[in-house]
Amino acid sequence: MPLLVGGLLLFFLLHILRELGWRDRIITRLGSVKIYKVVIALLSLLALTLIVTGKSQSEFLMVWEPRFHQRSFSNYLMLPALVLFVAGNFPNSCMLVLLRNPMLMGAMFWGAAHLWSNGDLASLLLFGGFTLWALFKYISLFNHPSASTKSPSLWWDMAAIVIGSILYLLLAFFHGTIFGVGLSFGQ
Numbered sequence: 001m002p003l004l005v006g007g008l009l010l011f012f013l014l015h016i017l018r019e020l021g022w023r024d025r026i027i028t029r030l031g032s033v034k035i036y037k038v039v040i041a042l043l044s045l046l047a048l049t050l051i052v053t054g055k056s057q058s059e060f061l062m063v064w065e066p067r068f069h070q071r072s073f074s075n076y077l078m079l080p081a082l083v084l085f086v087a088g089n090f091p092n093s094c095m096l097v098l099l100r101n102p103m104l105m106g107a108m109f110w111g112a113a114h115l116w117s118n119g120d121l122a123s124l125l126l127f128g129g130f131t132l133w134a135l136f137k138y139i140s141l142f143n144h145p146s147a148s149t150k151s152p153s154l155w156w157d158m159a160a161i162v163i164g165s166i167l168y169l170l171l172a173f174f175h176g177t178i179f180g181v182g183l184s185f186g187q
Helices: 002-014 023-030 033-057 072-087 094-099 102-117 121-143 154-179
Strands: none
Touching: 002 033, 002 121, 023 033, 033 121, 072 094, 072 102, 072 154, 094 102, 094 154, 102 121
């Protein structure tokens, strides 16, 4: 569990540098935004590696018992989570303009979906941590001016829906192979 906690702390710290007022200071010290982005990307990759390794090695400690017959609710939350995550990567979707950062909203849906069906301590730390981090980041967006200056296009939203749906189908099909737990729809 220490690897999981360490990875989560590193990831969250790296992703709240702006809110802590450290981002600009680090960029000044490194001398370039490009170097900053490379360093953050590499450290984020390290954090994600620690998270995945830590979660897979964590002892299973049950905190609460999810209702087995209501697990499918998680599967339904994942479709909007993936669509929002994809929309957050497009330059001027209507969702981007409306929600300011659909990727963070998608992370909240992803975390909530997995909290619904996982009651062990490692899952609570992982999915609860990401849900709270995304909520914090989303709220902090309203302290900064919107970066979007282009007029929104529904084409980007349609592309996000199509790509997010394809990702959802792929994830539904391969979830059991990749994560060891197959998805169930219905009771």
